[in-house]
Amino acid sequence: MPKSQADQCGPFLRLLEAQLQDQRREHEKEVEALKNQVDAMNEELEKQQQAFLQTLQLSPEAQVEFGLQQEITRLTNENLDLKELLEKLEKNEKKLKKQLKIYMKKVQDFEASQGTVPAERRQHKLGNMQVAVQRKEKDFQGMLEYYKEDEPLLIRNLITDLKPQAVSATVPCLPAYILYMCIRHADYINDDQKVHSLLTSTINGIKKVLKKHNDDFQMTSFWLANTCRLLHCLKQYSGDAGFMTQNTPKQNEHCLKNFDLTEYRQVLSHLSIQIYQQLIKIAEGILQPMIVSAVLENESIQGLSGVKPMGYRNRSSSTADDDSSYSLDSVIRQLNTFHSIMCDQGLDPEIVQQVFRQLFYMINAVALNNLLLRKDVCSWSTGMQLRFNISQLEEWLHGKNLQQSGAAQTLEPLIQAAQLLQLKKKTSEDAEAICSLCTSLTTQQIVKILNLYTPVNEFEERVTVAFIRDIQMHLQERNDPPQLLLDFKHMFPVLFPFNPSSITMDSIHLPAALNLEFLNKV
Incomplete structure (x- = not known):
């Protein structure tokens, strides 16, 4: 290595060495803490054995009372220990964050010092580092990527545990748009299993919510709106010319590329009818007594x-x-x-x-x-x-x-x-x-x-x-039906006309309240 380059790398190597020493000291502290914990457990075991021998000499009623007191004492001590551990972890977290900022600053200073490197060598290094460069927000293509193992978390945060109030100040039907962006990325990478799994989990999640809130008008209306919007998205971005007449050129870029989801559209249509019927039943139950x-x-x-x-x-x-x-x-x-x-x-x-x-x-x-x-x-x-x-x-x-x-x-x-x-x-x-x-x-x-x-x-x-x-x-010439009373439970057939949205997927913002940090914008 040339001397000038070694001199430049020297501070960075010393920084790494200091970091390793810090990690070694932390490891030694952890080992010592574990030893202390084992000693404490042995001491606690001896105390419990002594207490057990004492209880054998007591009457049954006294044994029960003594056992309750022991359990209360144990839980109290355990609670205090957990609080102390939590405080230590919070302090450690703050410490690590400060160290990370210091290291990042030093790395940035080191990279800035490379400005004197010849242009062709700098270009070669940049070519090798492009995998670490994050995509800028302006390049967001309206797709959301997630790992397959995060799918249950997605369904839980976006469907089963979601309260309508959490997205009341956002774009109406935001969950439907987010789900479509996840579907679109799975389509983009040509992963049919991921598309199938996500749509199936979505439908089952909505059904679970509706069953749990079968007398809640607000919740039922919320999922009727989102189910219909997801259905509209699957039509609007299907690539079918009949559904694309009102699309902008930008929206046409957001169409599905690999999969025909017609069958899932049919399932969502049936689900929408079920939700509509539940909504009517709830509303009628509220109004009828009045x-x-x-x-x-x-x-x-x-x-x-x-x-x-x-x-x-x-x-x-x-x-x-x-x-x-x-x-x-x-x-x-x-x-x-x-x-x-x-x-x-x-x-x-x-x-x-x-x-x-x-x-x-x-x-x-x-x-x-x-x-x-x-x-x-x-x-x-x-x-x-x-x-x-x-x-x-x-x-x-x-x-x-x-x-x-x-x-x-x-x-x-x-x-x-x-x-x-x-x-x-x-x-x-x-x-x-x-x-x-x-x-x-x-x-x-x-x-x-x-x-x-x-x-x-x-x-x-x-x-x-x-x-x-x-x-x-x-x-007498009317030939009216003989029935006297009207069937107040009669329900008119419901129709869901196609209603495309003017919103583009790359303009959707994910609020922090949804806890969807594991989704990556693509």
Whole structure:
């Protein structure tokens, strides 16, 4: 080695020698500590043997008490030892970090001193060192690499243990984008086993979360949004021209290169349907107990409370003092909560619309079924109250831009029932008007409401049998189904239209709160 180069390497070699000496001293300390630990254990064993001999001389009750005291003492001492060990480890960690900074600084100074090396030799060294150079952030290609043994940790941190609040301030559906970036890297390195394992673990992890939180609307909505977004990503970046019409050139670079994941898309589609059905079930379970009280019984128009059907003046319906009563405002607040959660979590607008169409159908069915079974609410005043309440629900839909969802149309039978309670019911012309208006009610339902209708005062006549027969004659050509009540558990088929994202994978940021440091950006 030339003398000048040896002089330059001298400080570095001395540094390594000092480091080895430090390691040797640390090793000697560890050996000494182990010896001390063995001595302490032998001493503790002798104490336990003596204590055991003492307990043999005690009564059974005293033996139990003595044993408990010994165990408490042992656990207390063990806890103190662990705290002391933790403090030592923390101090050692700080010390090692300081040493690392010092060594890194010296290595950088040594490398800087190589500036006088001829250009061709420096170029040769750089060529050999390129494997250690980290990729700059600007070169991030939107892929995430992980070791196969870290897959369970990925699923746990990103799915099974994840709380929606942890990613509330990030890009909506962030877990779905992260999963796609991991899938894309496995595709990039042409590892079909890794792709299969990750997708299978993802699907099983989501199912596990849904089973655990089968009554949690927020969690279910969160995973419906993420499952749909992952499905959209697998379509948008599949390489299929039909799904790439809205892609930017940059997004087209992020397409899968080696694998066709059509079968997994089908599985994710089925999973999305299951999650949607669970979401509806949870929402209906929350809303259903509120409907009759809020829509049929609660007084939202002041002054109608005194206008009750004859014979029901003393009937006690739900009042504001009743713990089980709900106002229409309570229902609307709950609808607002559902809407905010789904929108904040990035659920597709088309799916949000279908959720509210289903919920409004249930509101209509439950309210109408109760109306058809209760004489005390079949009156003119209830008709007025009901129509006002329905208008409030329609106004809410308009305020949330849900006019095109079809939710308002599901209320039509209830609207017509409210109008039927308010219409005149005497002449043949009245019968014709009722038949032309009540097209969403079956003949059975119309006749039932007329039979139950009760005048609000002595000046109003009951509906005559002749009038009801006139109605039946007008409606005999309809061939309506014989059922009286609506199936409030009926569920409309759900559709998941393709909804591509404008976000590019290289713009996704991984928050520290997700604890995904083991993922490497590629």
